[in-house]
Amino acid sequence: MKRELALEFARVTEAAALAGWQWLGRGDKNLADGAAVNAMRSMLNTLDIRGQIVIGEGEIDEAPMLYIGEQLGRGQGDEIDIAVDPIEGTRMTAMGQPNALCVIAVADKGCFLHAPDMYMEKLVAGPQARDLIDLELPLRHNLEVIAQASGKALSELTVAVLDKPRHRQVITQLHDLGCRVYAFPDGDVSASILTCLPDSSVDVMYGIGGAPEGVISAAVVRALGGDMQGRLLPRHQVKEDNQQNRTLGAQEIARCVSMGIEAGKCLTLAEMVSSDDVVFAATGITDGDLLQGIRQQGQQISSETLLVRGKSGTLRRIQSLHRLSPEPQ
Numbered sequence: 001m002k003r004e005l006a007l008e009f010a011r012v013t014e015a016a017a018l019a020g021w022q023w024l025g026r027g028d029k030n031l032a033d034g035a036a037v038n039a040m041r042s043m044l045n046t047l048d049i050r051g052q053i054v055i056g057e058g059e060i061d062e063a064p065m066l067y068i069g070e071q072l073g074r075g076q077g078d079e080i081d082i083a084v085d086p087i088e089g090t091r092m093t094a095m096g097q098p099n100a101l102c103v104i105a106v107a108d109k110g111c112f113l114h115a116p117d118m119y120m121e122k123l124v125a126g127p128q129a130r131d132l133i134d135l136e137l138p139l140r141h142n143l144e145v146i147a148q149a150s151g152k153a154l155s156e157l158t159v160a161v162l163d164k165p166r167h168r169q170v171i172t173q174l175h176d177l178g179c180r181v182y183a184f185p186d187g188d189v190s191a192s193i194l195t196c197l198p199d200s201s202v203d204v205m206y207g208i209g210g211a212p213e214g215v216i217s218a219a220v221v222r223a224l225g226g227d228m229q230g231r232l233l234p235r236h237q238v239k240e241d242n243q244q245n246r247t248l249g250a251q252e253i254a255r256c257v258s259m260g261i262e263a264g265k266c267l268t269l270a271e272m273v274s275s276d277d278v279v280f281a282a283t284g285i286t287d288g289d290l291l292q293g294i295r296q297q298g299q300q301i302s303s304e305t306l307l308v309r310g311k312s313g314t315l316r317r318i319q320s321l322h323r324l325s326p327e328p329q
């Protein structure tokens with residue numbers, strides 16, 4: 001992938017974040033997401049790429065734009081796969097809460113895992129524990145290995161976990177082991193990135209979240225030299241085991257079979273993202289642990305973007321000023 005393209009993808013997430021920010025705190029997450037989707041799609045279509053959405057807003061019958069399989073770009077240049085989350089944290093944006101981001105990951109065609117939009121169990125650690133984690137083994141074993149590799153005691157580890165009812169027992173287990181727990185409401189992409197940053201206190205991210213976010217996380221974790229494993233889980237194994245969820249879970253398993261993936265199988269980082277030549281960009285909408293949010297300064301708006309290029313291992317933080325555009329009607 002051409003090096004010059006990396007900055008263009010930063011412009012894509014900036015545009016999406018600015019559009020979503022117009023709906024900050026207005027109480028409607030769908031309008032915020034729709035604005036970000038429109039802006040992201042418009043920017044992608046200005047680029048000299050032959051891009052295809054492999055992770056996006058859903059299937060073609062669920063999403064009119066940025067749907068899985070949609071072709072984007074000007075039809076010339078690099079042939080690439082695109083994984084997007086126009087707003088990671090639509091509810092946070094609507095309610096004016098922290099840690100809302102716009103994210104994109106891109107790689108050469110065929111490098112991203114193609115998986116249904118279902119649940120994924122995830123274990124993420126930083127570069128110090130690369131090639132040491134194993135999702136098939138108990139969580140305690142993995143934490144002990146990570147602690148040893150980091151030169152820490154278990155009581156010094158900080159583990160990020162989605163603050164969901166399904167993780168109550170995990171959080172209790174972590175407390176019993178003496179670990180520090182960072183329970184975050186949404187946004188496991190940003191939590192995964194924190195495990196790989198030298199100035200972050202987060203050592204591990206563990207929990208069950210969305211598979212699309214899992215693949216996006218895998219892309220940036222690989223680019224930053226960390227490690228991650230995942231496991232696709234049908235709905236009835238995560239939520240209440242009733243007839244409706246069993247039916248939906250069976251459909252998810254069938255989708256996995258049709259895509260050549262085995263639900264419940266441990267997926268390595270290389271199986272989720274098969275190349276180091278990835279680009280990841282994220283722009284903050286609201287202030288968070290990873291990025292500063294968009295701020296208005298008179299007639300200008302400031303933004304902060306994280307840009308990671310896996311081939312060179314370069315991480316950049318880009319501070320930008322933009323002209324204030326009219327408020328949404």
